Amino acid sequence: MKQRVESLYAQLLSAYGPQGWWPLSSRAGERGYDTRGYHHGAYGQPRTSEGRFEIVMGAILTQNSAWTNAEAALRRLREAGLRLPADVRSCPHGRLARLIRSSGYFNQKARKLKEVAALFGMAASLAPATAPRREELLSCWGIGPETADSILLYAFHVPVFVVDAYTRRLLSRMGIIKAAKRRGTPRIQERLGYDEIQRIFLDALPPRHQVFNEYHALIVEHAKRHCRAKPICRGCPVRVCQYRDSAHG
DNA sequence: CGCCAGGTGGGAT
DNA sequence: ATCCCACATGGC
Numbered sequence: 001m002k003q004r005v006e007s008l009y010a011q012l013l014s015a016y017g018p019q020g021w022w023p024l025s026s027r028a029g030e031r032g033y034d035t036r037g038y039h040h041g042a043y044g045q046p047r048t049s050e051g052r053f054e055i056v057m058g059a060i061l062t063q064n065s066a067w068t069n070a071e072a073a074l075r076r077l078r079e080a081g082l083r084l085p086a087d088v089r090s091c092p093h094g095r096l097a098r099l100i101r102s103s104g105y106f107n108q109k110a111r112k113l114k115e116v117a118a119l120f121g122m123a124a125s126l127a128p129a130t131a132p133r134r135e136e137l138l139s140c141w142g143i144g145p146e147t148a149d150s151i152l153l154y155a156f157h158v159p160v161f162v163v164d165a166y167t168r169r170l171l172s173r174m175g176i177i178k179a180a181k182r183r184g185t186p187r188i189q190e191r192l193g194y195d196e197i198q199r200i201f202l203d204a205l206p207p208r209h210q211v212f213n214e215y216h217a218l219i220v221e222h223a224k225r226h227c228r229a230k231p232i233c234r235g236c237p238v239r240v241c242q243y244r245d246s247a248h249g
Numbered sequence: 250c251g252c253c254a255g256g257t258g259g260g261a262t
Numbered sequence: 263a264t265c266c267c268a269c270a271t272g273g274c
Contacts, residue, residue, distance in 0.1 A: 059255090060256095062254085062255055062256090063255080063256040063257070064254065064255085064256045064257080064269090064270095065254055065255085065256090065270085065271075065272090066253080066254040066255090066271085066272070066273075067254080067255065068254090068272080068273080069254080069270095069271060069272060069273090070255090072272090101270090101271070102271060102272070103270090103271070104254090104269080104270040104271040104272080105256090105257095105268095105269045105270055105271080106269095106270070106271080107269075107270090108257080108258090108268090108269055108270090109269095109270095112257085141257090141258080142256095142257070142258085143257085144256060144257050144258085145256090145257095146255075146256065146257090147256070147257085150255080162255080164255045164256085165254085165255070165256080166255065167255090216255085217255095219255090220255055223255085224254095224255095228253085229252080229253060229254090230252085230253090
């Protein structure tokens with residue numbers, strides 16, 4: 001398994017090159033920063049509390065939504081001057097919801113932003129060397145395992161692997177995990193849960209945040225280019241995909 | 250038009 | 263534990 005995980009990383013890195021996540025709006029205008037796509041040319045290393053909180057808000061806003069929609073919402077928030085937890089906490093719910101309209105689920109996400117604003121405004125800190133505990137993040141309404149790990153990895157450089165829908169789909173098509181259960185299919189065996197899929201990567205890779213950062217970003221890029229819901233197998237760099245080898249390809 | 254997009258919480262079984 | 267569903271916009 002370790003071999004397959006390492007090999008996949010090499011294939012994706014070779015095909016797409018370093019991704020340099022997390023995309024940070026405050027880097028716009030810097031040398032090498034490309035606002036046109038997902039390639040930002042350098043690791044988004046947040047140096048300020050505002051940068052780290054933008055990642056926190058971005059992780060909420062992109063939940064089950066296109067990043068472009070979340071990005072537009074982040075821009076509205078920044079232009080409205082909502083950049084730190086105190087700004088979000090003092091903003092009325094209705095105004096907050098209108099600002100983030102483009103991200104979808106705006107009522108739920110407005111509440112979630114207020115919850116994380118309370119967390120990072122009181123209990124947790126946005127100081128660079130003081131990452132919150134995972135349990136602390138998970139206890140916050142609106143933060144599930146993926147959002148928690150995204151915050152830990154991209155805002156605080158804690159070496160954890162982020163498992164998302166793209167990761168599941170890719171591993172499923174590679175035959176590493178079982179396909180997601182569909183309606184009507186009999187339950188043959190349970191699918192792996194979040195923590196179990198995460199463990200596949202944690203056990204196979206050196207615990208460096210740069211590696212987990214790059215790997216997750218590469219999976220997202222690969223899923224956008226090739227491993228879509230409706231896959232584009234032509235030119236796919238993943239050599240061991242059973243989906244392509246099956247009747248579909 | 251229908252499908253898809255970097256999930257999560259709450260309620261029923 | 264594990265399903266099932268609401269939540270919602272914007273791009274193609």
